[in-house]
Structures are given as C-alpha cells and as structure tokens.
Amino acid sequence: MSKVNLKTELAVLKLRNPIITSSGTYGFGEEYAPYCPPSLLGAITVKGITPLPRLGNPVPRLAETPAGLLNSVGLENPGLEEFKKSYLPKLPGLDTEVIVNISGFSIEDYTFLASAFQSDSGIAALEVNISCPNIKHGGMAFGTHPESAQEVIATVRKNTDLPIIAKLSPNVTDIAEMAKAVERGGADIISLINTLLGMSIDIRSQKPVLANKMGGLSGPAVRPIAVRMVYQVYEAVDIPIIGMGGISTWQDAVEFMLAGASAVSIGTANFVNPMAPIDILTGLEEYCQQRGYGSVREIVGLAHQR
Amino acid sequence: MILKERVVENRIMGHPAQGLYKMVLSGQIAQTAIPGQFIHLQVADSNDPLLRRPLSIAGIDKVKEEVTIYYKVIGKGTELLTRIRENEHVSVLGPLGTGFTIPEQGELLLVAGGIGVFPLLSLIQVIDNEKVRVKLLWGGENKQFMESAGLIDIEKMGVDMEMSTLDGSLGTQGLVTALLESYLDGGRITELKDKGNLKVATCGPKGMLKAVTNICLSHKVPVEVSLEERMACGVGACLGCVCSVKDSEGNLKRKRVCKEGPVLDGKEVVWDE
Numbered sequence: 219m220s221k222v223n224l225k226t227e228l229a230v231l232k233l234r235n236p237i238i239t240s241s242g243t244y245g246f247g248e249e250y251a252p253y254c255p256p257s258l259l260g261a262i263t264v265k266g267i268t269p270l271p272r273l274g275n276p277v278p279r280l281a282e283t284p285a286g287l288l289n290s291v292g293l294e295n296p297g298l299e300e301f302k303k304s305y306l307p308k309l310p311g312l313d314t315e316v317i318v319n320i321s322g323f324s325i326e327d328y329t330f331l332a333s334a335f336q337s338d339s340g341i342a343a344l345e346v347n348i349s350c351p352n353i354k355h356g357g358m359a360f361g362t363h364p365e366s367a368q369e370v371i372a373t374v375r376k377n378t379d380l381p382i383i384a385k386l387s388p389n390v391t392d393i394a395e396m397a398k399a400v401e402r403g404g405a406d407i408i409s410l411i412n413t414l415l416g417m418s419i420d421i422r423s424q425k426p427v428l429a430n431k432m433g434g435l436s437g438p439a440v441r442p443i444a445v446r447m448v449y450q451v452y453e454a455v456d457i458p459i460i461g462m463g464g465i466s467t468w469q470d471a472v473e474f475m476l477a478g479a480s481a482v483s484i485g486t487a488n489f490v491n492p493m494a495p496i497d498i499l500t501g502l503e504e505y506c507q508q509r510g511y512g513s514v515r516e517i518v519g520l521a522h523q524r
Numbered sequence: 525m526i527l528k529e530r531v532v533e534n535r536i537m538g539h540p541a542q543g544l545y546k547m548v549l550s551g552q553i554a555q556t557a558i559p560g561q562f563i564h565l566q567v568a569d570s571n572d573p574l575l576r577r578p579l580s581i582a583g584i585d586k587v588k589e590e591v592t593i594y595y596k597v598i599g600k601g602t603e604l605l606t607r608i609r610e611n612e613h614v615s616v617l618g619p620l621g622t623g624f625t626i627p628e629q630g631e632l633l634l635v636a637g638g639i640g641v642f643p644l645l646s647l648i649q650v651i652d653n654e655k656v657r658v659k660l661l662w663g664g665e666n667k668q669f670m671e672s673a674g675l676i677d678i679e680k681m682g683v684d685m686e687m688s689t690l691d692g693s694l695g696t697q698g699l700v701t702a703l704l705e706s707y708l709d710g711g712r713i714t715e716l717k718d719k720g721n722l723k724v725a726t727c728g729p730k731g732m733l734k735a736v737t738n739i740c741l742s743h744k745v746p747v748e749v750s751l752e753e754r755m756a757c758g759v760g761a762c763l764g765c766v767c768s769v770k771d772s773e774g775n776l777k778r779k780r781v782c783k784e785g786p787v788l789d790g791k792e793v794v795w796d797e
C-alpha cells in the first residue's frame with residue numbers, strides 16, 4: 219500500500235521501522251502484546267537489568283504531575299541470571315528486534331553485564347543506561363561526567379560485539395559534551411532522554427508524594443527539553459540518534475525526527491494509549507507520503523537546514 | 525484490546541456530600557469479567573490528568589453485557605468522570621487483574637470497609653445461594669454512606685449483614701474489625717472453621733485489610749484481600765503498583781497489584797516492609 223520506505227538503519231542496527239518502545243515502560247515485551255502486536259514495531263526495549271536482582275523502592279512509586287509522570291521504581295528487576303533463564307528465551311517469540319537495557323552501579327557491573335550479551339544471544343543491541351549513581355564515586359551518576367560516561371561505554375565496547383546504544387541522562391548542563399564523550403567511548407548509537415529528576419509534595423500531608431522523595435519525570439511535559447537535546451546532539455556527533463521523551467502522537471515523532479532522531483522511542487504514552495506506537499507509525503508514514511518522501515529517513519535532521 | 529464501552533448510566537447516588545457515583549458500561553468487558561477484577565478507564569482526552577484511572581468492577585450482567593462501577597469523587601480524574609454523559613463512549617482496558625475465588629460450599633464471609641463494599645457485591649451476585657451461605661460485615665463512617673449507596677436495606681435482598689459506623693449512626697459504634705472478632709469468636713462457626721468451610725474476602729482501606737488479615741490468620745481462616753495501589757499502565761509493564769509478599773521460603777518478593785493482584789492471598793502479603 220505505502221510507497222514510503224520505513225526501513226531504519228541505525229549504524230549496524232537494522233529495524234523494519236523507526237518505532238521503538240522504551241525501557242521500563244514496556245515490561246519484557248509480553249505485557250502489551252495483546253494490545254499492540256510487537257511484530258509491527260521496529261524494536262522493543264526491555265526493563266533495565268542489573269547484575270543482581272533488585273526489589274526497587276517502596277511505594278508510592280508514582281506521582282502524576284501536569285502532563286507528566288514522576289516514577290521512582292528504583293530499577294526493580296529480576297537480575298541477570300533470572301533474566302537470562304526466564305525472560306530472554308521468550309523474547310525471540312515476540313517477532314521483533316529486542317534491545318536489552320543494562321544498568322550498573324560500578325564499572326565492574328557494566329563489564330559483567332556486557333560480557334553476558336553477545337551477538338549470538340538472540341538480541342539486537344544493548345542499551346547502556348548511564349543515569350545510575352556510581353557508588354564508588356559519591357553516588358554521582360555516570361552520565362553526568364563526560365569521563366565516567368566515556369569509561370562506561372568503553373568498558374561495554376570491550377566486552378560485547380553487539381551494537382551499543384548509549385542512553386544519555388538529561389540531568390546535565392551540556393548534553394553535547396556528554397554525547398561526544400560516549401561517541402569517543404565507542405557507542406554506535408545514542409538514545410535520549412532518560413527521565414528528568416523531579417519531586418512532588420502533597421500539601422495535605424506536607425510530605426513528598428513518592429516514598430523515595432525524588433523520581434524521574436517523563437511524559438509530554440518533558441518533550442520540549444528532549445527535542446532541544448536531540449537537536450543539540452545531532453550537531454555534536456556523527457552517530458545516529460534514537461529520540462525519546464514525551465512522544466505521544468505522530469506529530470511529536472515527526473518533530474523529533476526533524477530535530478535529528480533517526481528513530482523514536484515511546485514510553486509513558488503507552489500507559490495512556492497502548493496503541494500509541496502503531497498510531498504514531500501510521501501517522502508518520504502518512505506525513506511522509508503526503509509530502510512526497512520516498513523514505514522516512516529523508517526527514518531526519520531537516521530542521522537544521524534553516 | 526482497547527475497548528470502547530458505551531456509558532449507559534452515570535449518576536450521583538444519594539447525598540451530594542458523599543460524592544458517590546454509579547456508572548454502567550455496555551460492551552465487551554462483561555463477557556469475561558469475574559468478581560474482583562478492575563478496569564482501567566481513560567477519564568479525558570487531554571494530558572491532565574495524564575493517566576487512566578483504575579476502578580473495580582462491582583456488578584457483572586452477562587446477559588445485558590453490562591458492568592457496573594461505583595466511584596467516589598476525590599480529585600480531578602474522578603471529577604471529570606462525573607461529566608461523561610450517557611451514550612458517550614469511553615476507552616477502557618480490561619477486565620484486568622485477578623479475581624476472588626468463588627467458593628462452592630460452606631460460608632463466605634465478606635468484610636468491607638466504606639466504598640470497598642462495592643467490589644464485594646459482584647461476588648454476592650455469582651454465589652450459588654443454595655450451596656454457599658454469604659454473610660457481610662460492613663464498617664464505615666456513617667449511615668449517610670449506606671443510605672446513598674442504596675444498601676441500607678440490603679438484608680431485604682437476602683444478604684445477612686452486620687454493620688458498624690464510627691459515629692454510631694448505623695449498626696454498632698466502632699470498627700468492622702470488632703464485628704469480625706466477635707463473629708469469629710462465636711461458637712456457631714467453630715465447626716465450619718475446623719472443616720475449612722469458612723472463607724473470607726475483604727476490600728477496603730489498607731490499614732483495615734491488614735487488621736482483617738491478621739484476625740483471620742489468627743483464627744486459621746483463609747482470607748483473600750483486594751489491594752489498591754497507584755497505577756500507571758495497569759497491565760504489568762511499569763512496576764509502579766507493586767506490593768510486597770513473602771514466598772514459601774520466607775524471601776521478600778514483589779507482586780504487581782495490577783497483574784498478580786488486586787486480589788491476593790492475605791497470608792502472603794507483607795504489610796509493613
């Protein structure tokens with residue numbers, strides 16, 4: 219039907235289309251399968267995995283803010299061993315590309331996690347979450363210092379032959395500098411943005427709403443920040459970008475691609491509309507068709523021309 | 525599937541001070557719904573509030589293909605819900621989560637706190653009265669709620685009920701847990717208990733659920749609790765809604781209230797972490 223070529227190449231990572239679902243918002247792929255067939259998506263990203271199982275933070279873990287969501291899940295996950303045993307074998311059945319998101323609290327954690335996934339593991343790429351605190355360095359997130367961000371990515375590079383996606387934290391003053399650092403570290407692709415650190419206080423109880431006090435802000439409220447950062451990173455590096463942060467409609471996806479994203483990832487919007495990824499793909503395709511683009515990749519970065 | 529259900533009825537019940545509403549939805553939900561499950565409903569087509577709202581299924585009519593929910597206005601989402609008119613369509617995910625076990629014999633004791641009585645009503649609907657005796661213990665703030673809820677003479681519908689209110693305006697003054705204690709201490713049900721023919725299902729605020737569970741377990745009576753937690757996805761994907769449980773080896777684990785719950789075995793729930 220469509221004459222628009224949706225095939226998306228992110229360096230060595232090849233996807234049937236540019237629509238991805240975001241880590242932590244899409245479980246292990248099967249939760250949303252009854253609502254949105256994974257086979258229609260370019261890729262899904264599974265929940266962040268750490269070396270050992272984590273119970274995560276106490277509840278309340280969620281707080282709604284205007285057009286946004288604060289979460290403090292605290293990286294609850296089954297840990298590497300259980301993930302490989304109980305979840306990984308089921309992923310190929312989803313008939314889509316699978317990106318595994320890894321999170322560590324030390325360089326050793328990243329070494330350990332990266333070596334556990336290779337090109338024969340049945341997954342398409344590793345996404346490295348560098349927004350976690352580095353416990354050996356006073357808890358500052360790896361992703362807030364160019365040196366430690368580069369070091370984490372270089373470590374992962376050394377230990378896996380899979381394509382590496384470096385996922386940037388927006389909680390920095392100079393996102394372009396961080397992007398250059400992970401490019402130097404050997405990242406094949408950059409994804410951004412992770413959540414923005416935020417807080418909400420209940421004026422009745424006069425206490426923070428989240429048990430963890432602070433949490434990560436996502437949803438439409440963060441979109442202009444994410445678009446700005448994608449735009450800046452596009453000018454700073456030569457590797458492809460996966461844009462995310464508040465995308466809920468096809469118009470939002472087009473905006474990210476014009477800013478320089480070769481693919482887009484949908485997170486919080488799934489909670490509201492589990493069909494959002496498909497609706498966005500359909501709208502994106504129509505936009506390209508109506509404007510006479512033969513391929514969706516032709517619109518990437520167009521906002522930089524003027 | 526995301527369902528578009530038609531709103532058949534959406535109206536305030538009784539005294540405005542209670543802020544209690546009834547909504548009836550017509551569509552596919554009723555076909556597969558079981559008592560204890562919930563729906564995840566989109567209250568508005570805007571970003572504020574952003575998320576869907578979880579609401580328990582309180583009545584299931586498979587013939588008319590309708591489900592009934594009751595809700596209390598407490599914030600923006602539930603306030604917007606009151607503005608939906610009859611014959612409008614709403615976007616719903618569901619039925620979601622686990623349901624109550626439906627006993628086939630003996631006695632089912634329902635322990636409800638406030639608005640928690642409604643999800644238990646759907647259980648009364650499906651019980652075979654010939655085989656299972658149903659008893660309802662309800663505790664709440666005052667008489668006005670029960671009047672507004674239209675449950676003041678539920679006994680006429682053949683439901684055996686005892687009530688307690690904080691202000692003593694209806695039933696005995698005090699908490700529903702006191703009713704439960706004296707009921708379980710009563711001689712009549714000793715035999716039922718001993719044969720394992722007494723089961724409890726409970727729904728209400730968290731503190732009450734904890735107290736009810738502790739009382740039941742000390743009497744060796746199995747209890748199913750319906751939990752509530754703030755939710756985002758409603759389908760098990762975000763890990764926002766977890767509760768803590770102890771597995772058989774005593775290890776602390778998480779369960780998703782939206783997926784492995786909302787109805788859980790009371791004895792596995794860890795109330796204070």
Ligand SMILES: Cc1cc2nc3c(=O)[nH]c(=O)nc-3n(C[C@H](O)[C@H](O)[C@H](O)COP(=O)(O)OP(=O)(O)OC[C@H]3O[C@@H](n4cnc5c(N)ncnc54)[C@H](O)[C@@H]3O)c2cc1C
Nearest residue numbers: 562577578579580594595596598599600601602752753754
């Ligand atoms: C499985 C499940 C079933 C439910 N069934 C029903 C039902 O049948 N009828 C009904 O009236 N309500 C039910 N609820 C609660 C209902 O979902 C909330 O009252 C509703 O989401 C509030 O939305 P709001 O926008 O009006 O209030 P908000 O503005 O979101 O909240 C108002 C205040 O209530 C607090 N709050 C909101 N949600 C919760 C929660 N889940 N737990 C504790 N505090 C909360 C907020 O922190 C805030 O202070 C259920 C909840 C769950 C999880």
Ligand SMILES: Cc1cc2nc3c(=O)[nH]c(=O)nc-3n(C[C@H](O)[C@H](O)[C@H](O)COP(=O)(O)O)c2cc1C
Nearest residue numbers: 240241242266289347411412436437463464485486
């Ligand atoms: C509940 C929740 C859990 C998340 N968990 C992770 C995670 O484990 N690892 C990660 O890299 N990002 C995680 N994220 C961040 C998202 O992947 C995404 O970067 C962010 O939410 C911005 O996109 P959005 O506005 O479309 O949701 C999480 C986000 C949410 C809302």
Ligand code: FES
Nearest residue numbers: 758760763765782
């Ligand atoms: S609400 Fe998302 S896992 Fe339960």
